[in-house]
Amino acid sequence: MSNRKIINQLIQLQELIVARMQKKAAMPSAPLEALDENIALLGKTLPAPIKTHLNRLLQKGPEAVVPVVNDNCAACGMALTRSLVNEVIKVDDLKRCPNCTRYLYYPSEVVARERAKRVFGEKTPKGIARFSAPSLMVFPLKGATPKAVLGELCERMSEAGFVEDHAKLLDGALQRETIVSTAVDNGMAFPHVRGVEGGGLAMAVGIHKKGIHFGGPGRRLTRIFFFMVIPTATSAFYLKLISGLSQAFREKETRDELLGVADEAELWKLLVKKTRRTIK
Numbered sequence: 001m002s003n004r005k006i007i008n009q010l011i012q013l014q015e016l017i018v019a020r021m022q023k024k025a026a027m028p029s030a031p032l033e034a035l036d037e038n039i040a041l042l043g044k045t046l047p048a049p050i051k052t053h054l055n056r057l058l059q060k061g062p063e064a065v066v067p068v069v070n071d072n073c074a075a076c077g078m079a080l081t082r083s084l085v086n087e088v089i090k091v092d093d094l095k096r097c098p099n100c101t102r103y104l105y106y107p108s109e110v111v112a113r114e115r116a117k118r119v120f121g122e123k124t125p126k127g128i129a130r131f132s133a134p135s136l137m138v139f140p141l142k143g144a145t146p147k148a149v150l151g152e153l154c155e156r157m158s159e160a161g162f163v164e165d166h167a168k169l170l171d172g173a174l175q176r177e178t179i180v181s182t183a184v185d186n187g188m189a190f191p192h193v194r195g196v197e198g199g200g201l202a203m204a205v206g207i208h209k210k211g212i213h214f215g216g217p218g219r220r221l222t223r224i225f226f227f228m229v230i231p232t233a234t235s236a237f238y239l240k241l242i243s244g245l246s247q248a249f250r251e252k253e254t255r256d257e258l259l260g261v262a263d264e265a266e267l268w269k270l271l272v273k274k275t276r277r278t279i280k
């Protein structure tokens with residue numbers, strides 16, 4: 001197996017493992033057999049020494065394969081030597097961070113972040129306002145396909161100044177959905193792009209009144225979209241966030257309230273209110 005193929009396989013495996021955690025957090029009773037099967041299948045073909053080290057890394061957390069960003073390891077922040085970065089780019093050999101020993105890859109697409117605008121003397125926001133904003137509420141979503149809906153969410157992220165290039169962000173989000181759908185059976189989905197570094201986690205929320213087939217044919221319609229860009233360092237927090245959101249919108253009544261909002265301002269108000277207890 002070529003090194004590039006191993007890296008791609010490690011990234012896929014990591015996404016599946018996080019998807020499993022996400023599913024467990026969102027719906028404790030959700031069946032996990034299909035995911036477990038895929039995880040076992042992908043793991044089986046990896047060279048034995050890599051599998052061993054991967055399992056060791058996974059005990060520390062879900063991030064085992066991380067991007068090199070501005071010549072730093074995205075997980076621990078270690079500054080990498082130029083020669084190591086060049087080797088990571090060439091992929092002649094599988095390289096690990098000398099500090100945290102995670103596998104390194106060089107991202108082909110880098111989604112740039114806009115600089116966070118902080119006003120002097122401004123209070124640090126609390127709860128959901130730490131990573132979302134009224135400008136990131138999208139209502140109503142109009143697209144009829146996953147690509148169209150994700151496109152609307154990505155465009156809003158860039159309009160609101162959270163990322164620079166919405167087309168690259170959309171590529172990343174679509175690519176992620178091909179590994180395993182982020183749709184949950186209660187009409188919600190948690191699409192995301194990992195490895196968008198240089199800022200905090202950011203979340204846009206979109207409501208599609210009619211619903212679309214997001215999780216593939218035969219699945220229930222998806223109406224509520226929580227779309228996130230996740231820097232490597234916030235991976236652990238991301239899982240807490242998913243579980244907080246799932247808890248807040250576990251009851252059908254509460255989800256129906258989201259679907260019944262009149263505009264984006266109301267959506268934001270409701271989101272803040274409903275997550276007050278589950279997202280600190």
Ligand SMILES: [Zn+2]
Nearest residue numbers: 073076097100
């Ligand atoms: Zn590191």
